[in-house]
Amino acid sequence: MAAITPRQRTGWATANFVVIALALIPVLWLVSLSFKTPTAVLDPSFIPAQWTWGNYSGILTSSQFIRPLANSIGIGIISTVIAVVLASMAAYAVARLRFPGKGLLIGMSLLIAMFPLIALVTPLFTIERALGLFNTWPGLIIPYVTFGLPLGIYTLSAFFREIPWELEKAAKVDGASPFQAFVKVIAPLAAPGMVTTGILVFLACWNDFLLAISFTSTISARTAPAAMQYFSGGSVFTIPTGPIAAAAVVITIPIVIFVLFFQRRIVAGLTSGAVKG
């Protein structure tokens, strides 16, 4: 590799700056909006002339946002746990076992992952109405798990493949049942993979708007992204821009914390030292 010339350096710096600016400016604009007073939302200045916590205090005291936020957290966590547990078992089977229909299973899960969600909304809506799942937590958890599984199986089977098979053999010889071997030896080693998968599935649930808006009708099951569109302004003629911006900031914060907190865990592998490297 040749050394980087100053010209190349400048080029890359410019490109990086443009990309980062394009990604960050809307976010900063959103933050800025969330601190503006209702009358100042049309003010084009980037920094609010008058700072206010009003939008935040407004949404955080309103059940129209607090309840959906709780729904989002609850539904997200439950879906993630179920999806990761099921996906790790399925991924283990995919990575380690030979069984009839394995190719079909992988194909099906890929198909589910590829299928445009919008095409499924109408039939799922009818199904959920018929089963009485409409506007309930399970009504969202079930589709979230379904669409989270393919992703989980793919990520986790890659992790399982990395784990030396001899560890499992050793566990079996040491007297472990297949389930014990999985839980006590394989799963702890795949923990980084499970965390990664969990984060990805949780993000998908947390960010979902389409299913959340389609399968809910009241705040008893509506999640935060969907709830934002039902915000009302101070009067009929006021657009609730400030509260929406504040809500958007609030639902972004957990994601940022999540990623910062688990970043190292995702990167660090636990398998080092299992076998002679």
Add this chain to the structure above:
Amino acid sequence: MAEIVLEHITKRFPDGSLAVNDFNLDIADGEFVILVGPSGCGKSTTLNMIAGLEDITSGELLIGGQVVNTKSPKDRDIAMVFQSYALYPHMTVRENMGFALKLAKTPQATITQKVDEAARVLDLTQLLDRRPANLSGGQRQRVAMGRAIVRDPAAFLMDEPLSNLDAKLRVQTRTEVSRLQRRLGTTMVYVTHDQVEALTLGDRVAVMRTGVLQQAASPKELYERPVNLFVAGFIGSPAMNFMAGTLEEGVLRTSLGEFRLSDRLRREVESSGTGREVIVGLRPENFEDVALVSPDNRPHGITFHATIDVLESLGSDVFVYFTRELGHGVNSAELEELARDSGRTDSGEGGETIVARLDAATRIAEGQDAELWVDSRAMHIFDPATGRNLSLAGDDDGGAATAQTASGADAVQPDAVQPETVDPNATATDIRAVPGQAGQAGQGGEAT
């Protein structure tokens, strides 16, 4: 403690390849048995079947008198040491060693006591709270051994436990393994592809090739009385020299010269019904510098001249290499496999390189035309078609066998013939059946 009996054990993988074919072996209580063979010969598969990690396609496996074919590994009371050690990376050394006991719901106090005891024996006490990632290769190997002995199992299974250590440590650990086995007196089955390890460790060594057991005998027996070409070529370092020979009127013509066969040997070879073309096997130590052979011994062999290509002096011995015309060529699937396994190729100049081990007192120099002597009493004669060792043929009928030479005061005295020794006739049949399957079995073996 228990004996392990393998009766007609066969392993066929789902893809149809035959990894182990009709394997029979009785392993006595407390015996140290080595399974040895080139890679892909089915030795690891056999071990995995004993451990219960692979299903047995047909045949019966008995441990301690009980048929355990369908029992899961945990019900077989065996401990295994893996080639990669397979230590659990998320557990400390103490947890690794105590894992089996913990699974067996042993009281914590007992676990601690047993782990401490094993750690003391293996000199691991200082390392008990470390994780495998922070151990050296040799330490990891000891932890793997410790994990096995803590359990106090009926039998130990070892799958190439020393192959990841460097050469010096390997020799050291080899001695430790041997000492440990004697101390514990537990049945041990040990897999290796290293014939030196096999010969030094085992009470008995079972040589395998393409899924078929070739010979199971004491190291001495294997070395001195190999039943076929494969065993002869596999055991011994440097390997036995093979050359083509033609039998005529009791005289064996080879590229080294003409050997006069003893009457007994001649009878055996002729009665075996093979043609006149045979393969002659001579170990490097059967050669000697003529100047160093006592006049009494000289008649037992022949002398010949050779130009020494390479001379390697090890201090205690001198290895000399010289090339001989192949004659009509030595072609045998077994020899080809041996050559492949050792990564050795023919000299490529239409000749065969022959290695001779001479006494350190020799004055032969590189490039010199030397006169060498070879002991014909130690000669092995093989049937090129079946690989069978013809010079042993008579022994199996007689039972009370002498070595392949009837004469000579220092003729090799064989050990008592082991009853488990594979009947050469049966083996020969198996070998004939094998070449067609060799490729498949090879693949199957790799999968282990």
